[in-house]
Amino acid sequence: MADLLQNSGLFFALLGAAFATFFAGIGSAIGVGKAGVAASGVLAEEPSLFGKVLIFQLLPATQGIYGLLVAFLILTGTGIIGEPKDITLLQGLLYFSASLPIAFAGLFSAIHQGNCAVAGIGTVAKKPDQMGKAIILPAMVETYAILALLVSILAVFGIPNIK
């Protein structure tokens, strides 16, 4: 039992990597999907706006990338990729905790950024010259995904020093 608990550190670390990828990825998929539907509506009438609406569609994609980045750091930090390392149960739980900010902030911020991007696409459809202003609004949502990414990265980097 003690052995099992000792070895489950790696399991929790891997679970953390999975959470970061899974939830942030789901958020991005929903956000990009919604924006893509709106973009298709605009392109059906105005194909020349492809470049502009594509940028809006890509905005909610970043959370998925942030999740992947944190997952990659966890995988390398725990030795799942690269040189094998001993991970204690505490460290495993800490890696898992470190993944939560980007997992959940990524999920919700990507969904809401997608909604905001849909509204921005509507603005650009009516007033293509207002692209600059319209893109700032969904970009503001990104702030919170970046904050979560920072916390997750700082936590992941700090964990190897904790035994």
Add this chain to the structure above:
Amino acid sequence: MPQDYTYAVARIRSKELSLFSQKELDELLNQPDYDSCIRYLSDKGWGSDREKQTSDELLKQEENKLWQLMKELVPDETVFDFFRVSKDFHNLKVAVKAATRGAKTDGMYMQNGTIDPSVIASAVENRDKNRLPDFLRDIAQQSITTLLQSSDGQLCDIMIDKASLDYVYSLTQKSDNEIIRLYGELFVAASDIKIAVRCCKTNKSAEFAKKAMAECDTLNINSLATACAKGFDAVCDYLLKTSYKSAVEPLKKSPSAFEKWCDDLLTDKMKGQKRV
């Protein structure tokens, strides 16, 4: 699961760019003659590529294009029934007159109702009311009987028009959407006011006016019908006591000013939806 209108909204927003701006409306108004106006509209993409088109053909084609777009965007067309059933009632009027008086119907039927005009025409002609939808069945029977017994075409018209207003009102008031309920209320109230003014100008009795008007929440049709038997000023006095007091000024000006007031009122109430 509620219908997702993201695609539809984005497409309609793009379509808004093709609406006429003030500059284009001014250009249209400045065209020297009818043919130039038609050419201007054709150049802007109205109608088909056909050489010679009349204004009616242009408008019909534009309406058909609009309904085609709605069919593409909204899988369940019944959400537009409150817009479309008026055409069914109009088609019923045409069919009843054609069947009882042998009137010519060339170009009289309206497309884009909820049922094919040919179904209404053949059901009325063969007196087969079972082929008609529920909302047309009784009124079809009543209007045919009235027209055959009294030969009063006007009475037949007001019966069908009232049934149409009542049905539009009931459809809209059943909706969960506040703006559709508001549309129904304004549509019926504006129609009642138009009926009252027309009855005044043609010296109709309060009884006749009441028969033609449809019930709605914001107008008391008994008071409006009584006022219209007393004269135009009495109608205006009554309206001043209602939420439609702003209609009095345009009513006094001209029928087209009142039509514009109705359109402006509806457009104004719908404006909030642009930001939903």
